[in-house]
Amino acid sequence: MNIEFMFNDIKDINLIYSKEEKYNEDWGDNVTEVRYIGSDYCKNIVIQLKSHFTEIKGFNYNGQTIRIAHEEYDIKTMEKKYSISFTIDTFKNNTQAQLLINLFSSSDIGKYDTFLEKIKIFIKKILLKDWKMCTWIIDEQSEYLGMELYPLIFKTENKMRAFINKVLTYKLGIKWMKLIGFKNRIKDKRTTNVDFKRIVPEFDNINDSLICLTVESLKELMLETKIYETSFDFSDTDILKLHEKLVEDDRNSVFQKLIQLRKLKVDIWRDVFKKYFDNNIENSIKDFIKNRNHVAHNKLLTNASFEKMKQNILEVEIKFDKADRLFSDEEPSDELIETWDSEEEELLNEKEYIHDRISNETGINILFSKEIFELFKEKIQELYTEINDCEYFSYAVEVSKLNNIEDEPINQTLFSIESNVDENFNFYVWVLFEITEGMGEDSYMNLWIEKSDMTNILETKVIYHNGEAHEDAMECYYVPDSESYFGDKVFKRFIEDLKRYISNDMNTIKSEVDNHDYLVIKKGENSPLADFPCWNCNQNYISVDDNIYTYGHCINCGEENEILKCIGCGKLYSAEDGGGDLCNYCLEKIEKE
Numbered sequence: 001m002n003i004e005f006m007f008n009d010i011k012d013i014n015l016i017y018s019k020e021e022k023y024n025e026d027w028g029d030n031v032t033e034v035r036y037i038g039s040d041y042c043k044n045i046v047i048q049l050k051s052h053f054t055e056i057k058g059f060n061y062n063g064q065t066i067r068i069a070h071e072e073y074d075i076k077t078m079e080k081k082y083s084i085s086f087t088i089d090t091f092k093n094n095t096q097a098q099l100l101i102n103l104f105s106s107s108d109i110g111k112y113d114t115f116l117e118k119i120k121i122f123i124k125k126i127l128l129k130d131w132k133m134c135t136w137i138i139d140e141q142s143e144y145l146g147m148e149l150y151p152l153i154f155k156t157e158n159k160m161r162a163f164i165n166k167v168l169t170y171k172l173g174i175k176w177m178k179l180i181g182f183k184n185r186i187k188d189k190r191t192t193n194v195d196f197k198r199i200v201p202e203f204d205n206i207n208d209s210l211i212c213l214t215v216e217s218l219k220e221l222m223l224e225t226k227i228y229e230t231s232f233d234f235s236d237t238d239i240l241k242l243h244e245k246l247v248e249d250d251r252n253s254v255f256q257k258l259i260q261l262r263k264l265k266v267d268i269w270r271d272v273f274k275k276y277f278d279n280n281i282e283n284s285i286k287d288f289i290k291n292r293n294h295v296a297h298n299k300l301l302t303n304a305s306f307e308k309m310k311q312n313i314l315e316v317e318i319k320f321d322k323a324d325r326l327f328s329d330e331e332p333s334d335e336l337i338e339t340w341d342s343e344e345e346e347l348l349n350e351k352e353y354i355h356d357r358i359s360n361e362t363g364i365n366i367l368f369s370k371e372i373f374e375l376f377k378e379k380i381q382e383l384y385t386e387i388n389d390c391e392y393f394s395y396a397v398e399v400s401k402l403n404n405i406e407d408e409p410i411n412q413t414l415f416s417i418e419s420n421v422d423e424n425f426n427f428y429v430w431v432l433f434e435i436t437e438g439m440g441e442d443s444y445m446n447l448w449i450e451k452s453d454m455t456n457i458l459e460t461k462v463i464y465h466n467g468e469a470h471e472d473a474m475e476c477y478y479v480p481d482s483e484s485y486f487g488d489k490v491f492k493r494f495i496e497d498l499k500r501y502i503s504n505d506m507n508t509i510k511s512e513v514d515n516h517d518y519l520v521i522k523k524g525e526n527s528p529l530a531d532f533p534c535w536n537c538n539q540n541y542i543s544v545d546d547n548i549y550t551y552g553h554c555i556n557c558g559e560e561n562e563i564l565k566c567i568g569c570g571k572l573y574s575a576e577d578g579g580g581d582l583c584n585y586c587l588e589k590i591e592k593e
Contacts, residue, residue: 001113003103003120004138007131010097015130016041016088017097039064042071042086048126049075055115077115080105084119099131112303116141121302136300145301149309153292156317160218163320164273167327171272172227179227215289222273223282227266276323288316362480364467369437372464373407376433376445379462379491380405383429383447384415386495387502395537395557396420397502409433417502420558421549425506427451429498440468440482447494449501458501460494463487510541510555513548532574534561544572 010016016038024031043061050056055077062072069088074081087100101123105116120141124134168176213221266272291309295301301309355366367375384402391399400416411432419425432446443466448459467484471477505511513528528545534554541556543549544563552563562575568586578584 001103001105001116001140001144002138003116003141005101005120005124005134005136007099007101007127007134008097009132010099011130011132013090013097016099017090036069038069038086038088039071042073042088045086045123045126046073046075046084049119049122052122053115053118075119080113080115082116082119099127100137101127112144113141114303117302139300142301143298145303145306146295146298149291149295149301149306149313152310152313152317153288153295156288156313156320157215157218157292159317159320159324160215161213163324163327164218164222166324167272167276168268170327172266215285215292219282219285219289221268223269223285225268226264227268229263229265273323276326277319281319284312284316284319287312358467358469358478361478362467362469364469364480365484366439366466366468367437367464367484369435370407372435372437372443372466373433375464375486376431376435376443377405379445379486380414380431383491383495383498387415387417387498390499391417391502395539395559396507405431407433407435409435417506419507421507421509421555422558424452425508427506430456437466439466441466445491449498458494458497460490460497462491462494507555509549513541513543513555529555530561530563530572530574532572532577534559535574535576 016036018035018037020033020035021030022033046059046061050059056075057078058076060074060076062074064070065072065085067087071086071088073084075084076082083102083104085102087102088097089100090097103116103120103123105113120139128134172179291312295309351368355368359365381402384399388399391397397420398418400418402415403413405412405414409432411430414429414431416426416428427449429447429449434444434446436443443464445462445464446460447462448456450456464486465482465484468481469478470481472479528543528548529540530542530544531540532542533540534542534557536559537554537557539554539556541554542561542563543551543553543555545551549555550560552561553559554561563572564575564578564581564583565572566578566583566586567581568589569583571583571585573583578587580587582590
């Protein structure tokens with residue numbers, strides 16, 4: 001790698017030539033004695049390099065070679081050797097000077113020498129303190145980076161042209177360039193077209209208008225162009241104003257008025273291209289244009305700037321590739337659809353053949369993603385059936401219908417459990433599928449319940465492992481590596497945990513009352529529950545304490561019970577029992593008397 005740069009207009013000539021007034025006996029007068037001290041100046045530069053970079057282990061001075069004031073050094077690191085030469089030239093009796101620096105490294109052209117870049121930038125930095133101007137002459141390192149970038153730029157630029165032309169031709173027809181709005185942008189490039197055809201006459205019969213457009217013009221074409229209606233819709237007021245301006249010979253105002261009266265037909269960005277790109281495409285293209293022009297005009301590059309530009313160039317290429325795929329998916333031709341179907345069918349047949357062989361030769365069944373989904377769907381039906389059957393005769397809760405489940409990696413509600421006691425006890429059962437097709441791959445069915453306060457409990461991850469086998473090349477048959485299996489134990493445990501939660505933990509009031517009732521019996525206090533069963537569920541959970549639950553309502557099923565107080569003994573009893581304001585006990589007692 002060869003690097004050459006030059007410094008001009010030294011700020012202090014005494015840095016390289018010292019001047020001293022001395023008396024000369026032969027002349028009988030003082031004379032100016034000029035002495036070259038450029039060697040010390042150059043050596044000081046090398047010493048500063050060694051002090052600044054720990055990578056430099058030493059340097060050798062090779063002396064003034066080739067000519068006077070041409071200083072050469074070898075700089076050594078642990079891995080490489082660099083040659084640096086300083087060529088000093090002065091003019092007009094040592095009043096003006098220039099310093100030519102040549103850096104050379106035997107680095108492999110395919111591997112970027114970061115340390116060489118550091119050296120040249122450091123030399124430039126320290127010498128600009130002594131010199132007014134620095135001019136870069138040769139930089140093979142920068143040239144190499146530019147040569148790496150330009151093919152990427154060329155490729156991306158052509159993708160932009162191809163995509164824009166393809167979309168506009170499909171959306172607006174083959175004569176889209178002649179539409180009002182495009183015409184002026186294309187017309188400005190006529191000269192470029194003529195030059196292109198003169199240089200390559202073999203291309204004189206192709207439509208090359210778009211090929212000759214610059215990237216700047218492509219950006220304007222895609223982001224800024226607007227197509228207008230060919231006719232004007234003038235009102236009487238508009239016509240009157242135009243006539244007035246014509247009488248006044250105000251042609252510019254007439255022109256401006258006509259521009260205002262144009263009717264927009266198509267905004268190319270909004271109506272055609274926007275849906276294929278993200279919101280950052282304009283900034284990405286602007287950066288691409290700057291980077292493209294920087295490289296095309298042979299501007300200097302560092303490794304950091306190279307990486308930054310490369311990232312942008314590849315980013316723009318990816319954006320246009322993605323846009324092209326979206327467009328093709330949106331508007332595929334009949335032939336393309338037929339090709340896709342054929343390729344998909346061929347791939348599926350190949351996979352099915354391999355799976356059938358593995359099944360026949362090893363007994364391992366390997367499922368496709370749709371089959372894994374169907375397996376999960378069957379398990380969900382099993383879950384729902386068990387919960388629904390378990391609570392079918394329950395007075396406490398109601399199980400909703402099972403929702404339709406889609407083969408999508410999103411959170412989906414399976415069903416809900418609603419409490420007849422308090423809607424705050426309601427909850428939903430959720431599922432999330434993580435399906436991965438292929439031998440040896442794991443898929444997951446994530447299950448959990450979401451309470452009314454949005455907290456999740458009973459979170460469970462149920463696995464399905466797709467079996468795996470490999471073909472024995474010598475025996476020409478498949479050998480099993482792992483069996484296919486479904487995490488049935490984990491799945492069954494979730495079902496049991498869900499049943500237990502519904503029975504024991506869902507109704508927190510009931511749990512609190514059970515605990516409170518135990519303390520009442522222990523301490524001899526009054527129970528918050530009536531001592532007769534609910535008419536609906538036949539459970540002894542009728543509340544007689546508003547502080548715990550609504551008076552007369554069953555804490556188990558939520559139904560209201562009519563409670564009366566016996567005028568004989570003062571005890572509470574159900575309105576369905578007794579008679580005449582008396583409980584059964586008192587009523588029977590009176591009847592016996």
